[in-house]
Amino acid sequence: MAEAHQAVAFQFTVTPEGVDFQLSCEALKQIYLSGVSSWKKRFVRLKNSILTGVYPGTPSGWLAVVIATVGSMYFRVDVSGGLIVCIRERLPDGCYLSLRTRTLLSAILFSTGVWVSGVLLCRQTLKLFLSHHGWMFEPHGRTSRTTKIWAAAVKVLSGRKPMLYSLQTSLPKLPVPKVKDTIQRYLDSVHHLMDPERYRQMEALAREFQKKTAPRLQKYLVLKSWWATNYVSDWWEEYIYLRGRGPIMVNSNYYVMDFLYAKPTPLQAARAGNAVHAILLYRRKLDREELRPVMALGVVPMCSYQMERIFNTTRIPGKEADSLLHVSESKHLAVYHQGRFYKVWLYHGGKLLSPCDLELQFQRILDDPSKPQPGEERLAALTAGDRLPWAEARARYFSHGRNRAALDCIERAAFFLTLDEDTCGYNAKNENSLDELAKSLLHGQCYDRWFDKSFTLVVYRNGKLGANAEHSWADAPIVGHLWEFMLATDQFQLGYSHSGHCQGVPNTALPPPQRLQWDIPAECRLVIDASYSVARALADDVDFHCFRFTDFGKGRIKKCRTSPDSFVQMALQLAHFRDKGYFCLTYEASMTRLFREGRTETVRSCTREATAFVHCMEDPDGSPSECLKLFREAAEKHQNLYRLAMTGAGIDRHLFCLYVVSRYLGLDSPFLAQVLSEPWRLSTSQTPQQQIRMFDLETNPDHVSPGGGFGPVANDGYGVSYIIAGEHLITFHVSSKHSSPQTDSKRFGRNIRQALLDIAALFDTPPRKMAN
Incomplete structure (x- = not known):
């Protein structure tokens, strides 16, 4: 066009x-x-x-302090104890400043100092209160008087209406655990997973490291924690994400899904119009800081730092390490359809385009009969393959001319939109429908998502949608927050006409979308084809199974007086043992956003208590009462580990940072090298839901979301994401690789179903009567 x-x-x-x-x-x-x-x-x-x-101070608060100080002087009361006079004497006494003026100015300066001191004192006091995490370790439903007083104080100190970033400076820094504690927790986490001889060797390496190498490394880490805002996050972003040279598609990126049952409209352009408009409304609230910080238990603020890069952000390939490009403002959208790229302006006359205007623009793209230019159709495969070929191709073929301009348009766009030609979504008559949707969102055709963008919105031909998100800039709860807002705004605020179109009358005088122009030489097309081959092989190897568990949900689990997350984690341990016949290191993602710039920590869910429970369940002579007793012990241990991870006392981020310091110092540590090389053959994550309650899920059960998922972490392992959505639904996303003879995602899914039912049955078994 x-x-x-x-x-x-x-x-x-x-x-x-x-x-x-x-x-x-x-x-x-x-x-x-x-x-x-x-x-x-x-x-x-x-x-x-x-x-x-100045939060929790306000301009009106400052004015009140000034008025009170000046008013007290009017009644000849010096609330400053002589400080106002001292300040006045140090002001210039030229002819242009009278005594009364200098006195007034001194009172204002004194009042400002008092007000600023009050703000700083309030912030430091709040930071001190937020450093207390004893509330997390109290039994559920039994809140102590101390915790109630603490929560009331936090509410008062947090102010009445904090903006999104108001409480950032009051969040405490992530503490550096003691080396002794970390090593002991590590040894406890692997003791039951190793044979006696291997464990003795590991214990010897750990004790030697603790005695000889660790003290020096720890000093550097503590020094960094004093200087940096967060001693983990920058290294985690760089070394875990940006320095990876393999494909980020499947290996790093993750996806989120649309409503499970509801289908707002069958029109692709209309759904895209409403969804894009809702997302941009979220961006406007984000820019204006009108969103409230996410609060744990409605009291404790979580870090909002990751939200800063949700829009206008792209991962840029580099030869040794990638980087993140974030621009402060972007007024256009990059769109892909049938092998062609477009630029769509999001504003007209300084105002955000309405949903019906956006629908018009997207329909123009859908109706465009033009063909892709040579090399254009599979261009995005460069973002799906290995990073080094993409970095070299970008520097050689996309650094000047039309290619540079077109690539800038994509990389500086607010986000990326794919108008997909497929029809996807949950279909009760097709048991593989969710599997197909998951694979489509995870990798698509390997060239129809721009995997480097912060997120790619995918809208299917039948009006269903989803998103693929790049992982380095933020973690899944951040995208989940946006996703909940978009879905609720789309369905409950914007809505559609009876014919399925967006509400309103479009402006047909709008300039049409701009077709991006490329000049891709034959040599570059060979690189694109090579990247596509790598990505296609990776995508074809993914074995995905997404299923709904509808026998019960969090309602029944809570009646069992146990954590829903612990319940599912124990079920995963039982299912994995039945699936493979052995236990393995299990990764469960936990967040550390109670601290400033916190990201994630690992919960090692395969504990000694969990294995004891599983053995009892698999023992023909094991009694239900004994199994239930061991389950409660395993669930309590899991909950305690989760709390430790959230409060900065986890294992893996500390060991990771010690390893980074050792590499900077040129020190070899056999212990750290072995710890960081251990594979996570079961990687799990719970998708958060209802972070912002824009509608009641109980009264709108058709608008439940199945969450999202990710690819397998280990070649012979499983990746499992789950969302406990509602009282009667748990959705699981299970991934593995076809190339591994040890794994089968559908088989593991069947084992998960049965494990959930078997554990629930323990609570239905009446206790044995004691013998006389």
Whole structure:
């Protein structure tokens, strides 16, 4: 599609009579309105920066302190204890400042100092209170008086209406655990997974490391924790994500799904219009900091740092390490359809396009009969393959000319949208429908998602949608927060007409989407084909099984007086043992967002207590009462490990950072090398839900989301994501590799179902009567 003439502000031609200028008033008007909009955004950001910078203080609070101080002076009461006089004496006493003026100015300066001191004192006091985590270790449903007083104090100190980033500076720093504690917890986590001889060797390595190498490494780590905001996050982002040279598709990126049952509209362009508009409304709230911080238990604020890069962010390939490109503002969207790329402006006249206007633009793309340019159709396969070929190709073929301009359009877009040609979604008549949807969102055709973008929104031909997200910039709960807002806004606020179109009348005078132009040489096409081959082989090897467990949900689990997450984790241990016949290191993701710039920590769910429970369940002579007793012990141990991970006392991030320090110092540690090389053959994660309650899930059960999933971490292992959504539903996303003879995702899914039922049956068995 050609650009519209309205987009050109002026034209000129050289004639024999001179230069003939042709001004477009409409274009100049649009430029003016766009500039006004940009300045308004700058002003809002400046205002929010000031308000956040002084929170929990407010300008009105400052004014009240000034009035009180000046008023006390009027009644000849010096509340400053002589400080106002001292300040006045140090002010210049030239003819332009009278005694009364200098006195007033001194009172204002004193009041400002008192107000700032109060703000800093309040922040430090709140930080001290937030450093207390004893509330997490109290039995569920039994809150002590101390915790109630503590929670009340936190509420008061947090202020009435904090903005998104208001409490960031009050969050405590992630503490560095003691080496002794970390090593002991590590040994406890692997003792039951090793034979006696191997464990003795590991214990000897650990004790030697603790005595000789660790003290030096720990000193550097403690020093970093004093200097840096978070001693883990920057290294975690760089070494775990950005330095990876393999494909990020499947190996790193993850996906989220649409409503499970509800189908708001069958029209692809209409669903894309509402979804994109809802996402941009979220971005506007994010820019204005109108979103409230996520609060644990409604009291404890979580870090919002990761939300800063959710939009206008792209992972840029590098030869040794990738980097993240984040621009402060982006007014366009990059769209892919049938092998072609487009640029869609999101604003007109300084205002956000309405859903019906966006629908019009997307329908224009769907109706475009043009064909892909040579090399264009599979161009995005470069983002799906190995990183080094992509980095070299980007530097060689996309650093100048039309290719540079088109690539900049994609990389600087708010996010990426794929108008997919397939029809996907849950179908009760097709038991593989969720499996197909999961694979489509995880890797698609390997060239129809831009895997480097912070997220790619995928809208299918039948109006269903989903997203694929890059992992380095943030973790899944951040995307989940946006996703919940988008789904709820789309369905319950924007809505559709009876014919399925977006509400309103579109502006047909809008300039049509701009077709991106490429000049891809034959050598570059060979690189694209090579990357596609790598990505295709990886995608074809993924064995995915997504299924609904509807026998019960969190309602019944809570009646068992146990944590729903612990219940599922114990079921996974039982299912894995039945599936493979042995136990393995299990990774469960936990968040550390109670601390500033916190990301994740590992919960090692395969504990000694969990294995004892599983053995009892598999013992023909094991009694239900004994199994239930061991289950409760395993669940309690799991909960304690989860709490330790959330409060900064986990194992794996500490060991990871010690290893990074050792590499910087050129020190070899056989213990750390062995620990970090151990494979996670069972990697699990729970998808959060209802982080923002925009609608009641109980009264709208058809609008439940099945969450999302990720690819297998180990070649011979499983990846399991689950969401405990509602009282009667748990959705599981199970991934593995076809190439492994040890794994089968559907078989593991059957084992998970049976394990859940078997554990639930323990609570239905009446206890034995004691013999007389």
